[in-house]
Amino acid sequence: MYADKKPDKIDPNEKRLGKWLNCALSYEPLREPCVIDKLGNIFNKEALVEALLGKKLPKEFRHIKGLKDMINIKLSMIPGNQSDSADGATFQCPISGLEFNGKYKFFALKNCGHVVSAKALKEVKSSACLVCHKEFIDSDKMVINGSEEEVAALRERMEEEKAKSMKEKKKRGIDIVDGKKDCGNLEGNGKKSSNGGAKKFRAMDMAPANATKEVYASIFTSSKKSDFKETYMCRSLPLGRN
Ligand SMILES: [Zn+2]
Known part of the structure; x- marks a missing residue:
């Protein structure tokens, strides 16, 4: 929160661009599978999940507590070689062809994950995803790297x-x-x-009407106490159990 108030030595243009080309956490170039959080930050899923499991998420991303806080997104590659793009963008809007480079506004649709430019959504005016035709409502639109x-x-x-x-x-x-x-x-x-x-669940209580209760219960491992020790080698052997 305070970091934003410090004097910024990095060219703000470059910083803005970086957010569109790189994972917000690992700063590595974006590559699929990618996810966004509920604030519109974009990540390489692998980096985010790894940091989450290792409890290494920085403060600014602590609102991400599990997979439920990530939205899987589907980005569209720029066909051909990415070096065709002047600023190194790898992805684009699949409808308008606008590059995913920070110059244009993009939305991810929450339900299907498709990432399309605001321009395409505005021009086509559809209540269905322009890529997969899945219906969406206005609140399903998640702005990526928003203002x-x-x-x-x-x-x-x-x-x-x-x-x-x-x-x-x-x-x-x-x-x-x-x-x-x-x-x-x-x-x-x-x-x-x-x-x-x-x-507590007891198998005996659940036995079918014409089954012998003990026999039915013996299907379940916890029905009979024994000092039989299970090892990974003999799991399926009933030795000492019956
Ligand atoms: Zn879609």
């Missing part, structure tokens, strides 16, 4: 969605503790079981 105001609007929407899903999860009685679902606690939806927790 400060556009990013602020996306951030607001992201916060709203988050608040909404938190509310829904609470309604269903699932507590979120540090991002982990605590499914054992079903208080709040009136279905709390008599022994205070979720009832």
Whole structure:
């Protein structure tokens, strides 16, 4: 947040361009598969997933908590050699041919992931994706590398969605503790079981009417206690178990 206020020694033009050609995290040239976050930053999926798993995401990208916070996008390559392009762009709008180089506004469609220029969307005026014809609504359009105001609007929407899903999860009685679902606690939806927790599954209780209960239960590994130790070599051997 404060970084933006520091004097900028890098040519702002170059910086702007870099965001369109490179992964926002690894700064490596964009190559498929690419994803965007809910703020319209664009990443190489591999770099982002790796950083996420290694818990190495910098502060500015901490809103990305999992795959659900990434949108898979489909970029269109500029046909032929990319060096044909003066500024090194690799991708383009599949409809208008405008280069994905920071000079033009681009949207990713949330549902199908296709990335098309704002110009094409404006000119064709369609409620279906211009590439795959999947229907979309206005809020499915995610502006990529948007202006400060556009990013602020996306951030607001992201916060709203988050608040909404938190509310829904609470309604269903699932507590979120540090991002982990605590499914054992079903208080709040009136279905709390008599022994205070979720009832343990017992195969015997579920046996079909004309099956011998013990036999049916023996299908399940946990039905019978034994000191038989399982190793990877003998998993399928019933030795010592029956
Ligand atoms: Zn599409």
